[in-house]
Amino acid sequence: MRIATWNVASVRQRLENLLAWLKDCAPDIVCLQETKCVDEAFPREAIEQLGYNVVAHGQKGFNGVALLSKYQFDETKPRLFGDDEDVQARFLEGVVSLKSGVLRVACLYLPNGNPVGSDKYPYKLKWMSRLLEYSRQRLKTEEPLVLAGDFNVIPAAEDVHNPAAWVNDALFRPQTRESFQTLLGLGLTDALRAVSDKPGQYTFWDYQAGAWQKNWGLRIDHLLLSPQASDRLVDAGIDKYVRAWEKPSDHVPVWIDLDLEAA
Template identity: 65%
Template sequence: MRIATWNVNSVRQRLDHLLGYLGAVAPDVLCLQELKCTDDSFPRQEIEAAGYHCNVHGQKGFNGVAILSRRPVEATAGLPGEPEDTQARFIEARVPDGGGEILVASIYLPNGNPVGTDKYPYKLRFMDRLAAHARQRLAEGATLVLAGDYNVIPDRRDAADPEAWVHDALFLPETRERYRTLVSLGLTDALRATTDHAGVYSFWDYQAGAWQRNKGIRIDHLLLSSRAADRLVDVTIDKDMRAAEKPSDHVPVRIDLR
């Protein structure tokens, strides 16, 4: 089974790129983030014509997550733990897998900047809620894949210039500590299960020639439960997507499971 994640940075603006990716890579499941559209304006017709079912949790102008799947799935929107939170940042689907299922989540974790505002405490609360939810799912024995844009640089090797990020919400000690807490529940960072190399990135800013100079960071992750990690065959970062005309600033990351 092939499961991919991609912060598409406006699904309507990148629709041609998205349809091309579905055709070329043919993931069984694709988790999307930063749709920047409501459910009603999501390009469902074009994506369904490409052979995919759409489960969408949209929001006007910003945020928004979706799970595209080759087979129909049962999906639930919203991360538990803060009923007043209306931001569209989490959707979860039960994906049929032989005689069982894989529980796949598409996550758009808050950026958290500027740090001195209420945006950073919201980021930390969201991470605490995500850890609580993952703990519950793991206790249920789920084969779990938590995929998405985490807005977390886990380690210095995950940034071309770590010093440029030391005061950023993506790299603050409190952020990385919560990421480690999440992983320590028994999850595996799929990319780090296959390589220890530095210089492996999933995001390049539009500014200051970051792409041309390879000044990237790795903030798009797939965290796997032990049952999923035992089936991991390969991890691929589709870096070439960043070289497309009018690309997203993120590229897809995908795993193959036996």
């Protein structure tokens, strides 16, 4: 089973690229972020024609997440618990049945947090604390769990082209990285790093300053696995070639292969 995550930077603007990639790679479950449209405007028909079930949780012009699955969802649930006043569309959980039980996938678009001196950074850290509590509760079920999405976290120096240039950025601040490590400390596995420790495995290149051409990238899109999922990890990778397409997102898809069989 292949599970992928991709910040598409507007699903309607990148629909042609999304459909081409779905046809090329045929992932079983896809987590999309930054869809930037209300649920009624989500281009579900074109995606459904490729054999996917579609669940969207969006808002007009900002944020937005979606789950695509070749398998029926047993249940889906939007919003990350812990703050009833948070109306930003950044989280969507889905469950599918497997022969061995269930697989739970959480699609997330973690806040950017910049500028650090504004209220956006405390919001980011609070959101990460809520994600930590969510993960702590879900891990108690001992189910295969995948947290997939744009975390807006650079975990370590080898995950950014020039660490010194990012020391004061919300994505690389010590408190951000510490929160991410605390998440891993619960027992979650960074899937890509479990497969390869090579530096320069980036998932994002800014549109500015020729970042793509110069390979000035960041690794901020992640798939974190519970022990029951990491035990079934076969491979992980980054579809970097998508960034060279016309009208690309500034992110590229990241995927994992798990040895799981759907019911």
